[in-house]
Amino acid sequence: MNKIIGLGLAGIVATIPIISYESAAYAQATPTLVRQGFGLLNQGRVQDAIAIFEQAVQRYPDSLEAKLGLAISYRRQGLIPQAWSAYQQVLAQDPNNQLALKAVGLLGTFRSEWQVRGIEALTRLLNINPNDNESRGIRALLYGYQQRFVEAISDYQIVLQANPTPEILLGAAETYTNSGNPQQGLDLFNRYLATGGKPISGFTALAYARALRETGNPGGAIQVLENQLRISPQLDDLGIQTRGSLSQAYLANRQVNEALNVLAPLQGILAAILPLARSLNAIRSQSNNPALTPQIASLYRQALAQIPNPEPKLLREVADVFAGIPSERQTALQIYQQLIQIEPNNRPLIVKVLALQSQLGLISKADLRSRLFAAVQPLPADPNERQQLAQSLAGIDPPGPEFIAVYFGLLQSGANVPFLNFRIAQLLIENNDLGGARQALAAYAATPEGAKDLSPQLLAAEIERREGNLEGSAYRYQALIASNPPDSDIIMGALRGLATVRVQQNRPIDALVIFDQLIARNPQDLTLQLARTSLAYEAKVISELQAEGILNYWFQTQPPNNAPPELFALVGTLPAHARREGIYNYLLQIDPNNIPIQIRSIQVIAQRSPEQARVRVAELVARDPTNIRSYFLQGELGQAIKDFELASQAYNIILAAQPSNRDALSALAGVRFQQKRFNDAADLYYQSLAINPNDKDIRRTLIDLDRARDFQMKAFTEIEGMQIEQIQNGGVVNSDLSRRRQEIQEDFLQRRGFQPPWEQY
Template structure:
């Protein structure tokens, strides 16, 4: 499931990279430096500066810097003069030079922190300068400096860090500017409830919202499922005589709010009035698709972004944005890949385009998982922060995340914090590996009101055997009217998995009917449904294999969704599928189910090797019950009963009610002629699964082995009343009757001649 299609991505496209939604601070000049013992030329420059003769002062300071290149006052005067004359670029470089001479110069650190808001390429320097400033004595708890750094972090898309800075700034008797800035960042940083509280406090105090602030407020209101108020907030800013660009953005946000309020027709009508702003319209349509699955909205969004890509004035940044947006819709994903390929060919030195292209080639099954790993693990990450952001965001799209790339995830996170969702992906990997503490750490680094967090928590609860909590979370997401198809699909699949584990296959299959209805055209879901139906004994093995064969015949070998692993792992081991097992395990060597089938096939020809492989599987997956079950089964089949018993006992020590381990150990004790233990175990298993016919037949066989044929016949008779016309039971009854006759000295009539 692809959780990268969240509203934060739209927010980044709208505001963080292009606009200035927060109030910008202005550089403030400090007092004159101590000019005692300074050269006459430096003193002359400050005299001119103080008199307001800035141009002559600038020329004087230039000469002073040339003659005295290590003079801090001369460099400071030059930087101040550039700033006073509005030559921001020269001022920026002059203040950077000043930091070389004096790395902790307070005025330079403060000014660079403010100038960082002026141009995107200056932001990283501004953040670095303010970070140094906050480390100086007396500045550690400075709320204004924290707010300024939070603003820059916000622009850089580093929302988690921006939120953290505002948390501290709000504790320091914040100004109204700090409060409203925090409200905006919290809106886009996953703290919408707190954002709404801050905005309401700000408004109730008589403060007026700017357009940018109103947009953030409406965004937070939508996230809090209050689109009606979001509409009211934005409507107040509509002005027929207002700035056309600003009004277009208001209408775009208003259209999204209408969609959230289930009034998408009004939203579309509003967008019809701003067709001269194609990119704004495209972004708005994409935002609307987060709240409505109406085909017309999605179709218009796709058409709008394709029109943007065909524009003669298309920039690289806009092309990348359009490609990413189109990637949210399956029908337009080939266009996404084609766009990235074209950009990568035009800009071969841009590593991020190479990464984006590679990941999309994998997502569209045009390269194998191994090929993607080889490419990414050979990449030298760029130093450019914008390229790093693209690398991180494209890696976050890889769904499910590849555990074999865990070092690459960690490397990317070590050099950029621009993509918090990457923490979620890394957490998913840890969750798959049952490293729950590490998974929780990563989830905490990705904080917010994204439904993906709830899905993560539900799976985490399931792995901690807190099934009730897991079910409650899934039901909450399924019943929430604001949940989109992806969220509902994820919740339905999670709930179906729980029902499957409980043996409630009919209920799980009913959920899969809903999943398939929500995902028309996604035939991978058919594989998942088939796997469930086969495991629940609703279809024969031949039917399940037919579905698998149809998939393999119609899909690329690189197309390996999780549902394929589920079906292949549920079907009996088959030597004819040996190559398929090898292929799937090369892509995902951690698939225990497929590895089980591979080992079972190996056991048919080389039992010793199979036992060794099973032991290695246990060593590699010490927390996986299925690994021990396989080891027990292989050992049991090859008459290594002591190893089988040890494997089953390990599971029962962890969970005395592990059904398969109870049945397996019962079978071992039966073969070891330890009938009393076997009887106790079979009775325990029957209590757990009273309707399991195979189990009851095994129990009847034990009764016979204990030389109680009449009791065995009574058990068969009782079972036949519940399962009439069972050929297996009839045959078992006939064999017991034969044995009983022979014990009495009679020869059956069918053996007399």
Template sequence: MSQKHKRKTNPCSNVGTSVQDIRTKSLSGLIVITASLSILSYVFNVPLLNNIAPAQAQKSSSAVQRGYNLLKKGWVNDAIKAFGQAIKQNPQSSQAKIGLAISYNRAGRITEAWDAYQQVLAQDPNNQSALKIVGIMGTYRPEWQVRGIEALNTLLNTNPNDAQARSYRALLYTYQGKVNESLADYQIVLEKNPTSETILGAAQAYSYSRNYQKALELFNRYRVAGKPITGFAAVAYASTLRETGNPKAAVQVLEGQLQSSKSLDKLAIETRSELAKAYVANQQSQQAFAVLEPIKNRPEAILPLARSLNEIRSSSNNPAIAQQVATLYRQAIANSPNPSPALLRETADVFTGLPQGEQTALQLYRQVAPQFPNDKSLVVRQLVLENKLGQLGKSDLKRRLVAEVNPLPSDQAQLQQIALALSDVDAPDPELLPLYQTLSPRVNVPFLNFRIAQIYLQQNDTSNARQALAAYTATPEGAKSLAPQLLAAEIERREGNLEASAQRFQAVLTTKSGGDDITDGALRGLAGVRIQQKRFDEALTAYDQLIIRQPQNLTTQLGRTSIAYQAKKISEQEANAVLSNWLATQPATNAPPELFSLVGTLPAQPQREPLYNYLAQVDPSYLPVQLRLVQVIAKRNPTQAQARVKQLIARLPKDANTYQLQGDLARAIGDLDLAGKAYENILAQQPDNIDALAALGGIRFEQRRFDSARQIYSQVVAQKPQDKDARRALAGLSAIADQPLTALTQLEQLEVEQISQGASDAEVSRQRQQIQEDFLQRRGFQPSWENYERRGK
């Protein structure tokens, strides 16, 4: 399942999701907050400025000395005049330029102070005091941020232990939306007895990077000092509370802040945006829409509104809201002459979770990636989307993922992004299990545990699958998602608890609260169980509902065709026509599970050997296709087919779930003894397995052990009277035993029953006619239909 359940969902192999829609916390939309007084008071460090004066004054000229004395007395305007005169007397006096910059700053003439510090650095690029002040002042205005980072880079190159400079650089990186770089700095600063302001800044950065557990830890650490969390920090705090399962507390924080807001400024807009998300998480949908009403149709509120509506969409799966979200993000990009990488990446993340949004997301990631050549997460995002769009096969995806992330980067924020991207891979390849297991404890991406459960399930390791699924459901994210119910139902199906599995799928459908992906996944899962139970009519009913929901979805039509053919509702010719149309109209890399099902269900055809080979490479674990491949190889090279079967069987675990496949594979190469042993092994573990018993009857029939076959088929019919294949086999055995009248009676009874149920079976009619013809010819009679044919000629 992709992250659209927020994720896409497929009950059997791709169950997921979409429990989490991508919700980016980039700061690109919040950069303007640096002009606010709260941020200004946070970064403005007056003692630092004052401490510069004594050392500079001792070495200065008399004019410079007079300026510092005036500054010390607090006569700032007079100091500005004195330093100005000193610069006229000596334009190269760095002491005078620094004094002037300090005076401008003390006077609140921020722009002139900024310019003065630039002059200092133009003359002395390594002036430690000026570098630090420029770094601090970079937080005042968005247009100064890049220069502030550059100044702090220079300072930290010569003095890497300056914790204050590093914390300000982390803050500037956060404003720039460079969360990876921000967290790298905060990780260093947090180890060195940081100030409470630094802790608060780090908490916000971790929240924006979606590492909510770490963010909550830091927010709580800040609150220990008794200081309130207000302003934009309160918005991030509320987001963290919501994401860690406490939306009620988030609502309280934001409602209090909104009540104290007197105007619809940037802070009020962000507060309303986050409050709407908290309301949705707290099951207060009407309040969510109401709190957003004042910020609609306001250009400055486009991004906050888009983020809130995306949260509402992921909870309600309302397609109309999805369209609004897409429109708002496109407007945000269109309104930016030069969209920032942070905005483009946020938009890509969101479009990844929107219906039919993958192609747009891929284009945006490709646009951003060249600007960050060392960011492996952007490459992973592209690979995952290329796979979803059918541009990259499953085996190529696995190979390139391993190549890109080996070795994993040490940067924590990049690890987080890689994990989020990998969590979008539907039904990951089992060979990726070590990668997922390595990442899971190092990041805060709960859905990785869901993917790990899927991998274990592909390996038929239901015990470990249950443990991984339990780890996911123990998180706030997993607890509120219905996706685990789909995977739990699939685990039960694999374990043979078919009715329990069906009931779980039906319970999900009854809730009607899981969204489109969950509903579609539950219908597919239910159909899968009914197929296994050979209740094909019920399976078709489930697929008919899917087609009503997605009338243009060719994949769904492919799945229905597979079921209809197994139910003998359509002919082999009709099923082949659907398959041929798919192969002619779809890219070769588009190989959904429904394609595997139909190809594996239809009889083997030599001309399809290239298709069998390709599908076997895409998913070697899907043995029905492997069986078809073995069957066509056996016709031209029995030795090669036998060798392939031995390799396949050697890779299978020795349990009841795979003995059936072993038997089918052995039967395909004519090794009836091996096939018989496989079915006997199943029955030793599962004495009531009717399918295995019937298969063993077929083996005995082919071995011409007719008495054994009769005994076995009689057991099948005794346990399952409606099994028409077993009853036809018994009729055939009666004919072989030279009991044609008994055989005819058995077939006629079966035919009458089928007609009464409104069904018919051409094979039963053909078998009855053949036995009747043989019976008449043995007694010297010409069958009536032959006489009629001769007269017609």
């Protein structure tokens, strides 16, 4: 990144004074050549001054003034590499020379390979003079170029409080934008424009356009970039970057064809390989265009091939992109492992390796959980490492509830990764802490990143589903689908969520139609086939033999340890059978706490020996007697083997500790229902319903309970009430409720000796 900041050469000249030799004593101590050189420099005769200072340095090699005069002359003549080298000679003789330290810091903004030395020089200068806000502002800009945004923002927070110059405002605007805070960046750009400074152009215009685009004004970004392209139409570094940025702006404005067209001139240009790959990858991701994938992979491979020893930063970028392409994940893993050899203690890289190994089925879920937790504890002391670690963790689904504290710790320590709030919400939903999940989603939505993200809508719909508001949940999913968002993951998530709601509404055929849409969108995803098979079997659309065929095909085609949740769901849905006992044991090695698989395993054991099954249940509870989940497991296993006393004992233990545990109340009510203790079951269901009056599952179960107690009119009235609620809420009358209503009507007619008209033909 060879670019000059807004200060430019004029800014540098104005910033660094020329030495004055007005003191007679000092003039006598200074060699005549050196005084002559500075005299020429003051007259503006820079080339003549260079010739004199070069002679002076040769004649007086220990003269600091001669070296400094030569460095200043080179800089004023625009001979930047020579100036850089000359200032290094000054610092080699006088490491604390403030003039040279400031110049090296400024020159560090010219070339990417000088940035670190520039930061070091300015740090030394600020240790000598901490009130030099101009130098602090330049160091902040260099930190930003190095993507060390924590240090950059820390410097800018000091500088921006002290009447900053327009140049510092401009640098701060660029840095805040690139650090992931486009709103703050845009505010600073506006402050700069209000000063009446020069028009924003060059590379800084790209940051300005990004701030506009990421704060919801892609049209403004397009205008800025099209103007920049008119000013600099050449296909140099700036022109290439401008086309890449303009492509992003068009994409944000849903002008996909324009986004592709503006990139067309970059095809075949060696210097444009990486910018073209990055831009095409963004189009692929946001417009769900898999046809671009081969070209993107080819471009990144070309980029690696043309660089003999690619920098770790480039290798990591390629690995990050390849990790999102299923066919390239093995290559991504190899690159990550190559980077780990260079940086064996790089914890963000370790996180990425573990996540990819899990995706490829190379490690179990349990291994991922334990090794990942070990990799993040304790949190790094270095703020940049914490930031990178937070970004790595945000990219993978949280493997366990213990990560809630990790995510909170990263956010509280200053990591600027708002999506961690989303991950916290996911875990809180799994823990059934729906109120806490709403708070986490609200925290995410309050950030610039979260305000434009549709992902929280998926979790909000899931919260409504868990609260029993099925129609509200379905409406939210349908609205997301109807909006046709460019992010295919949002549509896929909404379709899957809607299918789950339809299943819960006892509308399995509607859910199967949705799964067919999902499979049509992503026919290579075998996990969708697993999920559809589970549903089709439960709906009695396919036989156990057909479902087992899909299950066997999975094991024939997938690598070991590739056990997604859909596999557990299908195996848990199929009835217990001794021929699948090996599968149960295999899955329980991966996830010993999976209740449906434990149930199937113990049911098979119970077929051989009921007593052995009870011992197995007791062992599972004894493994973690303080964990309430263990008693839920005991209760469900007791129901599965029809040991109702064992199940009752487990649920009563939970209720003794948590009398308002809605799940335990409902589960114990279910046991009483199975025992035909209908009145006890009703009491427990009503206690659960009092905690969550919107739980439609319990209301439907109470309808079944009333019918079992022969309270037909009460059941009929409750069905009518639920149907009216659905109509008033703008929903469609549930087909399951209509079926139950018809069954009650038929029962009334048959009791009176009439045959219903729909049975007469």
